Amino acid sequence: MYIKVLIELSAFNIDKTFTYHVSDELKDSIKVGIRVLVPFNNQKLEGFVLEILDDFDNDYEIKDILDVIDSEVILNDELLSLGKWLSDETLSTLISSYQAMLPKALKAKNGSCVNIKYQKMIEIDNLNVELSDKQQQIIDKINETGRCLYSELKKINSSVDTLLKKGIIKKIEIEEYRREKYENIEFPKYELNDDQKNVFEEIKNNLGTDKNYLLFGITGSGKTEVYMALMDEVIKNNKTCLYLVPEITLTNQLLKRIESRFNRVAVLHSGLSDGERFDEYRRIKKGEVDVVIGTRSSVFAPLSNIGIIIIDEAHSDNYLQDVMPRYDAIMVSKERCKYHKCPLVLGSATPTLDMYARSMKGLYQLLTLDKRAGKAMLPNIILCDMTQEEKINKTSFSKTLYLMIKEKLNKKEQIILLQNRRGYSSTLICSNCGYVMKCPNCDISLTYHKNKDLMRCHYCGYANKKVEICPKCHEKAMRELGSGTEKIEEEIEKMFPTSRVLRMDLDTTTKRGSHDKMITSFSKGEYDILLGTQMISKGLDFPNVTLVGILNADNSLFIPSYLSSENTFSLLSQVAGRSGRSEKKGDVLIQTYNPDHYAIIYAKENNYLGFYEKEMKERLYGKYPPYFYLCEVIIKSKEYELLSKETNKIKNLLEGKLPDKIIIGPSMMHPFMVNKIYRFSIIMKYKKELDLKKVLRDLINHYKANSKIKIEVSFNPHDI
Numbered sequence: 172m173y174i175k176v177l178i179e180l181s182a183f184n185i186d187k188t189f190t191y192h193v194s195d196e197l198k199d200s201i202k203v204g205i206r207v208l209v210p211f212n213n214q215k216l217e218g219f220v221l222e223i224l225d226d227f228d229n230d231y232e233i234k235d236i237l238d239v240i241d242s243e244v245i246l247n248d249e250l251l252s253l254g255k256w257l258s259d260e261t262l263s264t265l266i267s268s269y270q271a272m273l274p275k276a277l278k279a280k281n282g283s284c285v286n287i288k289y290q291k292m293i294e295i296d297n298l299n300v301e302l303s304d305k306q307q308q309i310i311d312k313i314n315e316t317g318r319c320l321y322s323e324l325k326k327i328n329s330s331v332d333t334l335l336k337k338g339i340i341k342k343i344e345i346e347e348y349r350r351e352k353y354e355n356i357e358f359p360k361y362e363l364n365d366d367q368k369n370v371f372e373e374i375k376n377n378l379g380t381d382k383n384y385l386l387f388g389i390t391g392s393g394k395t396e397v398y399m400a401l402m403d404e405v406i407k408n409n410k411t412c413l414y415l416v417p418e419i420t421l422t423n424q425l426l427k428r429i430e431s432r433f434n435r436v437a438v439l440h441s442g443l444s445d446g447e448r449f450d451e452y453r454r455i456k457k458g459e460v461d462v463v464i465g466t467r468s469s470v471f472a473p474l475s476n477i478g479i480i481i482i483d484e485a486h487s488d489n490y491l492q493d494v495m496p497r498y499d500a501i502m503v504s505k506e507r508c509k510y511h512k513c514p515l516v517l518g519s520a521t522p523t524l525d526m527y528a529r530s531m532k533g534l535y536q537l538l539t540l541d542k543r544a545g546k547a548m549l550p551n552i553i554l555c556d557m558t559q560e561e562k563i564n565k566t567s568f569s570k571t572l573y574l575m576i577k578e579k580l581n582k583k584e585q586i587i588l589l590q591n592r593r594g595y596s597s598t599l600i601c602s603n604c605g606y607v608m609k610c611p612n613c614d615i616s617l618t619y620h621k622n623k624d625l626m627r628c629h630y631c632g633y634a635n636k637k638v639e640i641c642p643k644c645h646e647k648a649m650r651e652l653g654s655g656t657e658k659i660e661e662e663i664e665k666m667f668p669t670s671r672v673l674r675m676d677l678d679t680t681t682k683r684g685s686h687d688k689m690i691t692s693f694s695k696g697e698y699d700i701l702l703g704t705q706m707i708s709k710g711l712d713f714p715n716v717t718l719v720g721i722l723n724a725d726n727s728l729f730i731p732s733y734l735s736s737e738n739t740f741s742l743l744s745q746v747a748g749r750s751g752r753s754e755k756k757g758d759v760l761i762q763t764y765n766p767d768h769y770a771i772i773y774a775k776e777n778n779y780l781g782f783y784e785k786e787m788k789e790r791l792y793g794k795y796p797p798y799f800y801l802c803e804v805i806i807k808s809k810e811y812e813l814l815s816k817e818t819n820k821i822k823n824l825l826e827g828k829l830p831d832k833i834i835i836g837p838s839m840m841h842p843f844m845v846n847k848i849y850r851f852s853i854i855m856k857y858k859k860e861l862d863l864k865k866v867l868r869d870l871i872n873h874y875k876a877n878s879k880i881k882i883e884v885s886f887n888p889h890d891i
């Protein structure tokens with residue numbers, strides 16, 4: 172028997188299968204989709220079996236495989252073809268696609284040692300002798316459940332070992348799942364209201380089809396309740412559910428809500444240890460769960476018989492992977508829905524323009540929930556024009572915001588404040604010569620973190636002690652510019668010394684479980700003010716929050732991207748939705764220097780359609796999605812001269828071969844240098860793909876062997 176094995180040659184960025192011979196003794200263990208260990212250039216490498224050949228004509232020496240790694244198939248037929256599709260769609264190697272689909276323990280990588288964990292249990296083996304009292308105690312304990320942990324019995328008394336020696340009891344090993352236990356909280360199950368029922372019925376009647384739905388429901392309209400009703404239905408039909416969320420740490424509340432409703436749930440996200448991830452994956456594969464809830468990569472969860480895929484907060488760019496293979500979990504979901512003949516539900520309070528435009532074209536069926544479920548009303552949103560209002564004591568707070576906070580604190584109601592920037596100051600600048608401290612590895616300014624007294628790069632993690640003296644003009648004149656969450660926290664503490672402030676950003680949530688602890692204690696009322704980055708904009712549901720303040724709505728507005736208006740509108744609408752989620756009416760205050768900007772005005776008016784129509788005009792005018800597709804070719808190198816030369820060559824080649832595409836660039840990416848690697852990009856706009864993939868594939872192949880130039884392709888990039 173011969174097999175074709177796919178191995179990873181990461182240094183070359185190439186796909187290759189190699190043919191090996193399988194000895195008679197290993198023959199019976201070989202299946203397509205398992206991993207084997209093969210000799211390769213004096214190394215032992217792991218690879219996936221892609222094909223089995225009875226015979227193979229060869230005129231060179233064929234080596235034998237060394238071992239079979241898996242007894243069960245890792246890549247079943249669906250995942251095997253999904254990987255091929257993914258590699259075609261994203262122009263990445265097949266091996267990188269498979270690796271991206273699997274948890275670390277199951278990747279074809281050497282040196283990963285994530286093992287199955289076993290528990291040593293004791294069972295009765297042969298009870299045929301007189302027992303002492305002590306021994307009888309042990310036997311009684313085992314008889315309670317039929318099986319007992321060795322370590323537990325050991326605690327009772329030491330005759331366990333004697334019983335073992337005599338063969339009266341025996342040790343067995345049981346696979347153990349490493350799994351975080353969630354507190355059991357009861358959540359009410361509501362009878363769906365009429366609007367929810369309409370949505371539910373429509374999807375329920377189409378459960379056997381691969382229809383795509385866009386559920387456009389304002390925050391708090393009861394989307395999650397509808398998802399759960401649908402999942403109930405799917406499980407009743409003996410099928411499984413895949414439920415994607417942008418981020419789990421923040422969605423712990425949701426997780427508990429799902430776990431309180433369904434028994435057989437698996438959770439997959441990057442916060443798990445490799446062991447936990449492996450165990451959840453195995454539970455899914457063995458068919459032990461009905462619901463998988465997880466982040467982006469769980470779109471590849473090995474569920475069979477999927478009955479529905481739900482993507483919550485579908486507008487989130489967390490669903491896009493920004494390294495190769497650069498995939499979009501929504502796109503992958505559609506492919507899986509086709510395979511399983513099941514519906515896809517994209518849920519959002521602020522659908523992306525692209526999604527909404529598709530629903531207008533009938534590609535997605537649009538379903539709406541435009542009222543809040545239960546008693547809550549929409550919050551009252553006011554703009555604070557910072558060009559007119561003075562800030563208090565040079566802080567970031569207007570008088571209006573200050574007074575509103577004060578009022579809410581008096582009423583013992585809670586407040587959420589958004590400052591979309593972490594650290595103390597965003598820049599350190601010399602007030603004498605204007606010199607800005609930059610990262611030595613990246614072309615970006617350093618952020619000052621006061622509590623560690625460090626200047627940090629948010630791209631590569633570089634950190635160094637803060638400098639007082641300007642490296643350029645040698646004056647002692649370095650000043651902090653711009654405010655991050657750390658500084659805002661300091662300001663709040665000065666203005667409201669008795670208030671209890673909780674800061675939530677990347678810096679305060681590095682410890683495992685810290686998000687959850689913070690959210691729990693805020694919801695218990697242990698803090699008055701929750702201050703955070705956009706991390707706090709999603710999913711949170713605190714009934715006692717009646718004021719949301721956005722300190723600087725302009726931060727996201729002037730990021731140079733065609734998506735900046737959309738992102739601003741979406742962020743403001745999402746954060747605003749955190750206010751007034753119960754009977755108490757909520758307020759939202761947006762501080763901005765651009766009160767006339769349409770993204771801000773439409774967010775204030777809570778007018779999605781108005782924003783949609785205006786922004787669609789902008790996109791048409793600028794030839795951007797959804798009117799045009801975008802494709803970005805990223806060219807990277809450590810050598811500037813070489814990169815610049817090759818980039819121009821590539822541009823000429825693309826212009827020659829793709830005359831129907833609008834080609835822009837090359838331009839320096841922002842930041843131009845990351846980790847000492849320079850980056851150029853060429854952007855193409857087009858209506859029809861035609862030869863694009865073929866030309867790009869050829870281009871990638873051409874540079875494969877070139878270790879100095881790296882080429883990546885991103886379809887529909889979200890950062891340009």
Ligand code: ADP
Nearest residue numbers: 361362363364390391392393394395396544545
């Ligand atoms: P969304 O996912 O759209 O933000 P949720 O499903 O979380 O909305 O619902 C928002 C709030 O309204 C929750 O507190 C939820 O328990 C409550 N809720 C949902 N559906 C109903 C209903 N039919 N009747 C009463 N309250 C409801």
Ligand code: ZN
Nearest residue numbers: 610613628631
């Ligand atoms: Zn850096």
